[in-house]
Amino acid sequence: VLDLRAKIRGLKGEEGFDGELWVLFEPWYKSLAEKRAGDYQTAATEWAIAYCEQLKIGLPSWMMDKNQVDALRKLQAAVESGSEKLLREAVVFAKQADYKSEAKLLAMYDEAVGKLRHLKRLPSGWEVEDLVGDDADHKMFKKVDIDSPIVKQLFQQVFDETRAAIVTRDRTGSMPRGYRVEKIISVMNVDSWGSYMKRCDEIGEQCKRFKGAAPCPDSVWKDMSGPVQTANHGNAILTGAHLPPLSGEANEFLMFHGTKPEAADSIAANHFDMAFACKTGLFGAGLYF
Known part of the structure; x- marks a missing residue:
């Protein structure tokens, strides 16, 4: 091509030749993406880059660079495979390849992120891109402050309405007269979320085996210790935190676990561990809510 370009320099001019070349090259090049012929498109891109570098001219604006083509190929393969590992690797690679500047690459990136969200059953309020980060092998974990006054007020109402001055035999020290919500942190731990959903x-499924077991009717709660006190505000809190509603089919309720800040950080990162369960609790070793 370079020899041909040099020979016609005096006839049509270099710029005219380059223009005609890219006019013919463009539809063929774009057809490779439509056919998902990633290897051929990568080779074509490498040829075009070498051609432009030798002549010291810029790539056409419609052409992806090599990293973008590689990113597109990785994303396509990851989406087709449905592999979490490949999806995470492809998303990280695409983030480093300026995926937003190319419409087709951006669309495939969004599809891969959506596939990863669906695969891990993540809440709509969790930003998959932030959780993946810049390292495909890094734990998908993040903590975010919830600044919503509405959510804060809901938490405060729960504490106010459920406070009971009941002294149990494991209680030491004086009883607090009340609680004030100062800060709310949303924990986004993909591994823990997966375990929870499972x-x-x-x-x-177990509740389905027993007629009327879930959702548990009010009459049953009355025969026990009464209705769950957090039931009135649970779903409202979760909605404000952009989390899915509680599962009535599993008799699910929002509960509170009291612990020290450092223990809370450990639970957030690693989930509850029975090895650290309270051994002096009212009912023995266990997790108390």
Whole structure:
């Protein structure tokens, strides 16, 4: 091509030749993307880059660079495979390849992110891109402050309405007269969320085996210790935090676990661990809510 370009320099001119070349090259090049012929498109891109570098001219504006073509190929393969590992690797690679500047690449990136969200059953309020980060092997974990006054007020109402001055034999020290909500942090732990969703499904299936077990009717709660006190505000809190509603099929309720800040950080990162369960609690070793 370079020899041909040099020979016609005096006839049509270099710029005319380049223009005609790209006019013919463009539809063929774009057809490779439509056919998902990633290897051929990568080779074509490498040829075009080498051609432009040798002549010291810029690539056509409609052409992706090599990294973008590689990113498109990785995203396509990851979406087709449905592999979490490949999806995470492809998303990280695409983020480093300026995926937003190319419409087709952006669309495939969004599809891969959506596939990853669906695969892990993540809440709509969780930003998959932020959780993936810049390292495909990094734990998908993040903590975000919830600044909503409405959510804060709902939490405060729950504490106010459920406070009971009941002294149990494991209680030491004076009883607090009340609680004030100062800060709310949303924990986004993909591994813990997956375990939670799986267990919730299992409980829901078990409840189906017993007629009337879920959702548990008010009459049953009255025969026990009364209705769950957090029931009035649970779903409203979750809605404000952009989380899915509680599962009635699993008799799910929002509960509170009291612990020290450092223990809360450990629970957020690693989930509850029975090895650290309170051994001096009212009913023995266990997790108390």
